[in-house]
Amino acid sequence: MxxxxxxxxxxxxxxxxxxxxxxxxxxxxxxxxxxxxxxxxxxxxxxxxxxxxxxxxxxxxxxxxxxxxxxxxxxxxxxxxxxxxxxxxxxxxxxRAIVFQDYANALLPWRTVEGNIALALEGAGVSREGRAERVCGLVKKMGLETAARQYPQQLSGGMQQRVQIARCLAQQxxxxxxxxxxxxxxxxxxxxxxxxxxxxxxxxxxxxxxxxxxxxxxxxxxxxxxxxxxxxxxxxxxxxxxxxxxxxxxxxxxxxxxxxxxxxxxxxxxxx
Amino acid sequence: MTYLRAAMLPLLFAVGVIALWWLVAWFRLVSPVFLPSPERTFDELAVRFADGSIWLPLSATLERMIVGWLLASLAGVALGAAIGLSPLARDFLSPTLEFLRPLPASAMIPVAILFFGLSEGMAIFVIAFGSVWPVLMSSIFGFGHVRIRLREVAILLGMTKTRFLIKIATPSALPDILAGMRSGLAISLILAVVTEMQASLPGLGRDIFLAQRSFRSTELYAGIVMLGLIGVLINQGLHRAETWLLRWRPQRQ
The missing domain is CATH 3.40.50.300 (P-loop containing nucleotide triphosphate hydrolases)
Incomplete structure (x- = not known):
């Protein structure tokens, strides 16, 4: 860089x-x-x-x-x-992935953090195991381990934006x-x-x-x-x-x- | 303490109403031929449960109501999704639906009898016709108000229409769909009883009607209490299902 x-x-x-x-x-x-x-x-x-x-x-x-x-x-x-x-x-x-400012509107409120990240991998030809592995990697990378099973509304703004960034990264x-x-x-x-x-x-x-x-x-x-x-x-x-x-x-x-x-x-x- | 109070409060009012009923019957303010005492009514209900004679009409009414309601829910969600998501479908369907919507479902009974005869099919058609509207209206709203951001997320991820419907639109509309289904269920119970009375189909409605005709007022009131119980229990069940399905929502205080 x-x-x-x-x-x-x-x-x-x-x-x-x-x-x-x-x-x-x-x-x-x-x-x-x-x-x-x-x-x-x-x-x-x-x-x-x-x-x-x-x-x-x-x-x-x-x-x-x-x-x-x-x-x-x-x-x-x-x-x-x-x-x-x-x-x-x-x-x-x-x-080309977008990260929106209004993270609260861009995340699916009915999915957990893991589910939200996985959304970007569904229908992309990634196997179920491959998906779980990549979601797990991104959860770690973005420091979301403690929040992985929580729903977006239960998280602070910073954590929610981390989830959105993780979802974008999942798109590679x-x-x-x-x-x-x-x-x-x-x-x-x-x-x-x-x-x-x-x-x-x-x-x-x-x-x-x-x-x-x-x-x-x-x-x-x-x-x-x-x-x-x-x-x-x-x-x-x-x-x-x-x-x-x-x-x-x-x-x-x-x-x-x-x-x-x-x-x-x-x-x-x-x-x- | 607060839990106890929360559990006692609704009972308190119910007990009050029963007490009033008991007083009216005790002082014979209304003749027992028209209004039996609460204990005779509850005795009657207990006897009918004990000898098993309640099960046939009870299950007939429940089955009719649930089948009609499920059909209505299915049709309501499918039509609601089409109208809520596609302006083309809205322009195509809405005027006709707006014409049908204000028609009282009971006015459809004679029409349904012409087509289906005095049959189970007739009853289910009328129940479904009446209880489809709240599901349809709330589904149109729910599918029509999917957040724009989420639509964009779907577009950016290259989702197909089907995937968008399954993964984004339906869960997003679910709170509205469930609220509509709850209203639809209340209507389906009413119409189940009305069709039984009209077409003399076996069920709690017909039993109430016949009891009234032959002045068996304890049976009549036992039937009404039974209907009330069905309403309470089913609403409770739905409420629980809703809480579970929408567990992602922030808890209301």
């Missing part, structure tokens, strides 16, 4: 020419119904390299969630193209699309989950597109941060985060570079 750091983004044109990007957007526009003259997204283009951790920040109404839904294949753009590993995105794929996605996954959690839980996510992403080598409205979170997690502006949603700035990995909640956040990025992003989000 450290290798990818910032260099890749510098040479994004060159890299794109030689290796296939995990995701590629070109001139993507999105409009909703009657608001034809006011697009939600206006000509958005960027690439995401395999294994990259890309964060997208922006004010509310800048089309962050729309962008993620387009990448998942839940929506079609009104103009422009979206590609996943070199081929056009035509619909959802198990290779190559891209994880995360829509403000820690936005509803308390500060401490959020920091713990940030570090767990970074470790997981590095270990699995999965590409992550992470949406947040918290610019410090974006800098802390990302290899690169894309700042969106609103009305219409468009890329205002792309920032390479060259902070060393593994990152640390204290030292990384106190590094001069972190603070410099923070100043820059803060200014951008204020509209300068």
């Amino acid at each position: 450290t290798l990818i750091g910032g260099d890749v983004a510098d040479q994004s044109e060159g890299v794109a020419a030689t290796a296939t990007p995990a995701l590629r957007l070109r001139g993507v526009c999105a409009r909703f119904g009657a608001a034809v003259n006011r697009p939600v997204l206006d000509r958005v283009s960027f690439d995401v390299c395999p294994g990259e951790f890309l964060c997208i920040v922006g004010p509310s109404g800048c089309g962050k969630t729309t962008l993620l839904r387009l990448l998942a294949g839940l929506m079609k753009p009104s103009a422009g193209t979206l590609e996943f590993e070199g081929s056009a995105i035509r619909g959802p794929s198990r290779a 996605p190559r891209v994880m699309l995360m829509d403000e996954p820690f936005g509803a959690l308390d500060a401490i839980t959020r920091q713990i989950l940030q570090d767990e996510l970074l470790a997981l992403a590095a270990e699995q080598g999965v590409t992550v597109v992470f949406i947040t409205h918290d610019l410090e979170e974006a800098i802390y997690l990302g290899d690169r941060v894309i700042v969106l502006a609103a009305n219409p949603g468009r890329i205002a700035e792309t920032i390479d985060v060259r902070l060393p990995r593994p990152r640390n909640q204290l030292t990384t956040r106190e590094a001069p570079q972190f603070l410099a990025h923070r100043h820059r992003l803060f200014g951008l989000l204020q509209g300068h």
Whole structure:
């Protein structure tokens, strides 16, 4: 992961020419119904390299969630193209998993933690034993051992979000699309989950597109941060985060570079 | 202490009603020909249990009611799923169902007799017709209100329609389906009794009717008490089944 750091983004044109990007957007526009003259997204283009951790920040109404839904294949753009590993995105794929912010709505309340994780494996050609084994592995990996037989409503928010992440990992996605996954959690839980996510992403080598409205979170997690502006949603700035990995909640956040990025992003989000 | 109170409270009111009934009978405020005392009524019921003569009508009524109710539940859930999940099915079926729904089930008895004769089939048709509506209405609601997120999860996981129906839509609608089935069961008991009276089919309803015709009022009241007991017991059973099936729900305080 450290290798990818910032260099890749510098040479994004060159890299794109030689290796296939995990995701590629070109001139993507999105409009909703009657608001034809006011697009939600206006000509958005960027690439995401395999294994990259890309964060997208922006004010509310800048089309962050729309962008993620387009990448998942839940929506079609009104103009422009979206590609996943070199081929056009035509619909959802198990290779691209979404983690929603509202974990409570995204989990099946009538299934236990184990059952919720297993959902992603059912109908995927995994045998019953293979399923149980993988669920068990993910329960351990996400620290859900004590909660395995409990129902989602019996768990804290942080634990529920862990279950959703485990379900996404069970899909064995190559891209994880995360829509403000820690936005509803308390500060401490959020920091713990940030570090767990970074470790997981590095270990699995999965590409992550992470949406947040918290610019410090974006800098802390990302290899690169894309700042969106609103009305219409468009890329205002792309920032390479060259902070060393593994990152640390204290030292990384106190590094001069972190603070410099923070100043820059803060200014951008204020509209300068 | 609180447990004891919770168990005693409902009994207290029942005992009060029986006491009132007993007083009315004791002071002969109503002639015993029309209102026998509670102890004579309960004696009658005990005797009929002891000599086994209650089993035939009791089982006939129960069977009719349960078969009709199960058919209604099946049809209600199937139609409800179709209407709740597919706008096409809704547009296709709803107007006709809206026409049929307000028809009193008892008005269907003559029609059913024309088609089925004075038979068991007639009774089951009428019971099913009457008790399908609450199941249907609550199923439409339940299947129509599957959370959008869960629909998206199904789409993202590439679930087929059948898998979505089994793994997501049905469990999600289950609380509503069960509530509808509970209302349907009460209606099925009423209609079981009504059809027996109308078509003279063996059962508690007919026994009550005949007892009234021949002024055997203890038998009449014993039959009514029996019907009440059926209602209480079946509702209890369903309530337990519901608690178990919906055990994932947070406990209500």
